[in-house]
Amino acid sequence: MGDGMRLRPGRIGDFPAICDLLGYVFHEEIAGEVKELEAEVWEVERSLVADDHGVIAGHAVAYSRELTVPGAVLPAAHISCVGVLPTHRRRGLLTALMHRQLGEIAEAGREPIAVLWASESAIYPRFGYGPAAARLKFDILNREVRLTAPPAEPAGRLRMGDPATLLTDISKLYDQVRADRVGWSGRDDRWWRYVLRDPKDLRDGATKRYAVVHDGPDGPTGYAIWRAKERWNHHGPDAEVQVREVAAVDPETYRALWRFLLGIDLSRSVTYTLGAVDEPLQYLVDEPRRLGGTVSDALFIRLVDLPAALAGRRYRTAVDVVLEVDDPILPANTGRWRLTGGPEGATCSRTGEPADLACSVTDLGAAYLGGTSLAALAAAGRVRQLTANDPNAAFGWHRAPSATEVF
Numbered sequence: 001m002g003d004g005m006r007l008r009p010g011r012i013g014d015f016p017a018i019c020d021l022l023g024y025v026f027h028e029e030i031a032g033e034v035k036e037l038e039a040e041v042w043e044v045e046r047s048l049v050a051d052d053h054g055v056i057a058g059h060a061v062a063y064s065r066e067l068t069v070p071g072a073v074l075p076a077a078h079i080s081c082v083g084v085l086p087t088h089r090r091r092g093l094l095t096a097l098m099h100r101q102l103g104e105i106a107e108a109g110r111e112p113i114a115v116l117w118a119s120e121s122a123i124y125p126r127f128g129y130g131p132a133a134a135r136l137k138f139d140i141l142n143r144e145v146r147l148t149a150p151p152a153e154p155a156g157r158l159r160m161g162d163p164a165t166l167l168t169d170i171s172k173l174y175d176q177v178r179a180d181r182v183g184w185s186g187r188d189d190r191w192w193r194y195v196l197r198d199p200k201d202l203r204d205g206a207t208k209r210y211a212v213v214h215d216g217p218d219g220p221t222g223y224a225i226w227r228a229k230e231r232w233n234h235h236g237p238d239a240e241v242q243v244r245e246v247a248a249v250d251p252e253t254y255r256a257l258w259r260f261l262l263g264i265d266l267s268r269s270v271t272y273t274l275g276a277v278d279e280p281l282q283y284l285v286d287e288p289r290r291l292g293g294t295v296s297d298a299l300f301i302r303l304v305d306l307p308a309a310l311a312g313r314r315y316r317t318a319v320d321v322v323l324e325v326d327d328p329i330l331p332a333n334t335g336r337w338r339l340t341g342g343p344e345g346a347t348c349s350r351t352g353e354p355a356d357l358a359c360s361v362t363d364l365g366a367a368y369l370g371g372t373s374l375a376a377l378a379a380a381g382r383v384r385q386l387t388a389n390d391p392n393a394a395f396g397w398h399r400a401p402s403a404t405e406v407f
């Protein structure tokens with residue numbers, strides 16, 4: 001790391017310098033409402049800085065939140081705000097920050113896993129984070145797709161308003177849906193304010209955010225949040241609807257919300273950047289190619305306490321397998337582990353038995369949410385299946401993992 005450089009916990013007084021650092025590295029200005037909301041969610045006691053004689057040259061923070069994993073909701077360290085000053089790059093600061101941070105999470109013993117979004121996919125696998133959930137970004141030509149096989153007119157009604165005004169319904173629905181949606185993060189009031197932040201200077205000419213709640217006969221059953229960007233061209237109206245989030249407790253609601261979003265007058269395109277890889281919308285329209293879907297990586301998962309993490313999720317089918325895992329950064333995870341369980345729960349303990357499958361902690365992180373197949377990792381030569389006892393099917397889940405926000 002170099003002479004005089006030290007890692008230390010962040011202090012309240014560091015916040016402006018950390019915002020400046022993040023501004024430099026992400027090429028943006030962190031000011032005004034955004035800065036206030038960053039301060040509100042910032043956990044100073046979980047913030048780590050690289051201090052070069054009083055200059056904050058590097059930073060990383062862990063947020064205390066929950067994450068839905070297959071069959072369970074677990075505490076998960078949400079890693080964010082990682083940056084190293086351009087003047088200090090490639091001298092090992094990130095490496096030092098990551099090692100120290102993982103050590104601290106492991107020592108605290110509260111969170112069996114850590115999760116992050118990577119600015120570049122190449123950065124985090126070396127620290128044991130595996131690409132565990134992808135996203136499908138939609139760029140929809142909405143006038144060129146039709147919802148197929150329309151059922152009888154749905155019984156529900158749509159109610160429009162500001163997201164903040166409808167938040168009581170929206171947050172309840174989010175919690176209801178997230179219980180079964182792997183990759184969704186818990187949101188307390190602070191995180192809702194953060195997620196719904198909407199300063200005018202970040203709208204790029206679009207409107208403020210709107211929300212719509214779908215009410216069924218027994219109460220609210222789903223919501224959508226979106227904004228629109230006005231555009232006209234020589235053909236006439238050409239507005240873009242930008243969908244932020246859609247959550248529905250049943251297929252009728254999901255369909256009603258998408259029918260609403262795809263049909264907004266004067267629009268010619270609809271974008272949705274946080275779709276799931278198995279987003280049901282693909283199976284609702286007559287011409288899915290016009291949805292313009294592109295896949296990219298989303299959540300990276302790091303197993304911090306391997307046995308707690310593996311025992312903390314459920315498995316799609318019965319599993320009884322010995323995994324041999326290598327973890328150079330957290331050696332307590334290294335070794336052979338017997339995982340026994342299924343759809344009702346699991347146990348995981350150290351064993352001396354011969355291994356059925358050998359892999360790195362990064363690959364196990366990639367497979368953890370059920371979105372990256374161990375068989376595909378084996379086909380890539382990353383995972384070694386050593387016996388016929390193959391846990392691939394058990395590690396899968398009934399829906400693909402997805403993410404609802406970039407934190």
Ligand SMILES: CC(=O)SCCNC(=O)CCNC(=O)[C@H](O)C(C)(C)COP(=O)(O)OP(=O)(O)OC[C@H]1O[C@@H](n2cnc3c(N)ncnc32)[C@H](O)[C@@H]1OP(=O)(O)O
Pocket residue numbers: 025026079080081082083084085088089090091092093094095096116117118119120122123
């Ligand atoms: C969760 C989040 O917040 S994601 C956001 C991450 N931050 C950013 O992208 C902001 C812009 N970039 C930066 O601030 C810095 O370049 C960082 C934080 C990505 C890297 O910090 P550095 O201190 O330069 O990393 P460090 O010197 O520890 O590098 C460790 C290794 O990772 C590699 N590495 C670092 N950054 C990158 C990258 N962007 N792409 C590919 N490899 C990388 C280095 O080459 C090095 O490899 P080596 O061990 O084989 O030599």
